[in-house]
Amino acid sequence: MITLKQALQLDEAALQTLKAQIRENVQQSNLNAYIGDIVDTGTGIPILIKDNINVKNQPLTCASNILKGYVAPYNATVIDRLAAHKMNVFGRANMDEFAMGSTTESSCYGKTLNPKALDRVPGGSSGGSAAAVAGGLAVAALGSDTGGSIRQPAGFCGCVGLKPTYGRVSRYGLVAYASSLDQIGPITQNVTDAAILLDCISGHDPKDSTSANLSPTQTYANLNAKRTCTIAILPDLLKDASSEIQQSYDETIALLQKLGHTIVEKTMLDTAYHISAYYVLCTAEASANLSRFDGIRYGNRIDAKQLKDVYIQTRTQGFGEEVKRRILLGSFVLSSGYYDAYYLKAQKVRHLIKNQFDSILHDAELILCPVAPTLPPKFGASASPLEMYLGDIYTISVNLAGLPAICVPVGEKNNLPIGMQLIGKHFDEQCLLDVALGIESALA
Numbered sequence: 539m540i541t542l543k544q545a546l547q548l549d550e551a552a553l554q555t556l557k558a559q560i561r562e563n564v565q566q567s568n569l570n571a572y573i574g575d576i577v578d579t580g581t582g583i584p585i586l587i588k589d590n591i592n593v594k595n596q597p598l599t600c601a602s603n604i605l606k607g608y609v610a611p612y613n614a615t616v617i618d619r620l621a622a623h624k625m626n627v628f629g630r631a632n633m634d635e636f637a638m639g640s641t642t643e644s645s646c647y648g649k650t651l652n653p654k655a656l657d658r659v660p661g662g663s664s665g666g667s668a669a670a671v672a673g674g675l676a677v678a679a680l681g682s683d684t685g686g687s688i689r690q691p692a693g694f695c696g697c698v699g700l701k702p703t704y705g706r707v708s709r710y711g712l713v714a715y716a717s718s719l720d721q722i723g724p725i726t727q728n729v730t731d732a733a734i735l736l737d738c739i740s741g742h743d744p745k746d747s748t749s750a751n752l753s754p755t756q757t758y759a760n761l762n763a764k765r766t767c768t769i770a771i772l773p774d775l776l777k778d779a780s781s782e783i784q785q786s787y788d789e790t791i792a793l794l795q796k797l798g799h800t801i802v803e804k805t806m807l808d809t810a811y812h813i814s815a816y817y818v819l820c821t822a823e824a825s826a827n828l829s830r831f832d833g834i835r836y837g838n839r840i841d842a843k844q845l846k847d848v849y850i851q852t853r854t855q856g857f858g859e860e861v862k863r864r865i866l867l868g869s870f871v872l873s874s875g876y877y878d879a880y881y882l883k884a885q886k887v888r889h890l891i892k893n894q895f896d897s898i899l900h901d902a903e904l905i906l907c908p909v910a911p912t913l914p915p916k917f918g919a920s921a922s923p924l925e926m927y928l929g930d931i932y933t934i935s936v937n938l939a940g941l942p943a944i945c946v947p948v949g950e951k952n953n954l955p956i957g958m959q960l961i962g963k964h965f966d967e968q969c970l971l972d973v974a975l976g977i978e979s980a981l982a
Contacts (some may be wrong), residue, residue: 539676539677542734543734545677548703556584557628558630560584560629560675561748567712568658569673570631570632570650571650572586572630572669573589573599577593577628577630578626578681580733581624583677584626586629586630586666587617587629588630588631588680591711592611592613592712592713593613593617594610595611596741597609600636600643601634601635602635602646602856603858604831604836606839608871613711615710615743615745616708616722620738625738629790631666632666633645633662633861635861637663637713638663640659640922640930640941641665641926642659642660642665642691643659645862650666652695653669654672654955658917660672660694660914661693663691665694668681672697672955677912678725678727679926680725681722682715682722685930686930686932686934687910689959690929690945693955696955697726697729698726698729698731698947699957700726700811700967701936701937703750704751705748706740706755708739708746710743710977711838714823715824721937722739726977729944729971732944737755738756750960752965755784758860761972762975763978765969768968769800769906770898770902772803772806772905773788773803775931775932780911781915782924790906790948790958794977796980799977804905807890807894809935810897811890813931814962815888815938816937818880819884821868822868822881824861825867825869825873827828833852833856836853840856849879892939903966906913907932907934907958908959908963910929910932910933911931912929913951913954914955940964941964942961942965942966943959943960943962945980946959947981958977960969960973960974
């Protein structure tokens, strides 16, 4: 598939030919990365969009039965910014229902397959975006990241995924899962394309109260693959990682040293606390955000004689099992008598995690960490929801602290891709992209 950088050089006639080729590839593919009919909003470079980002006059379902039939009345800010840079929406990407999951198995459209190994999960929740980019079905894609939903599927599919600093990219028009954690970002074939797409969608947005009052980034023009810096490693966190991940981590450290970077060892709070705090906070916010989907204002409605029964039946039949599970858990931790014991304590742990990151990044510019503790698992490998949640141990703390992070492919083990993530300081995406480009160039 042509890269985003190369697509910028094409005229409109060549772009129309590219779109025709993508349509043909999607029709022949068995990945189930795209959903429904291919959306084409106009002229320009075709970009695949995750199904939780509003595109005016186009269906928006968040891969859930409860929103089937809903048509977005407005554009998300990132969609308008793509159009301003001669890019257009071309297709909807499959995802875990309401972005709740790590495998893209919970979608009402069926699971997405990993193009690198069809019996393996592509990651989630932006699994459709990552699978399409890695499988040659998209030039580039937008995803959303609440606890690793851009970086983990990028790692499992062998592409680049960038989670910007919280507030760097407007969330206006993104269907909220957990509002204090969500962030839109690019999934691309390489680091250069990630920088281009970030520059297009970043910048202050008065429609988003959490948007940072900063100008759009200029990372692409300032990319420097030869940049060197101090990088912290966290060997204590790898006790839960498989031998393949540990070996790949050591190899990446050796590569960074060869490239001239200074490596320092640091320690951090046990990942068990990260998992606990994250799932208390994200489910609490989800229970509030998803209360609006009741059959009255949006999407599907199951009619009944009593209003209460309309609510109950609509939500019972509309939401999938994982979404119901997280709404119930979130409602529980916010309920009277449990708020202080769970939600308030989780907020304190979140503050502690942020302080630890600040301390580490005071002595280093970046942190190197795995994206996932294992290689991409086979479908149905998780014996319980908790086992699936544990697959997020290396990504969720980044969202709790609001930091930027990038997943970059570093090789393969057992013919399966492995990605490592670099975590940076607030609003220092330039450093992330520079070092990631250095890794990519050295492995090319």
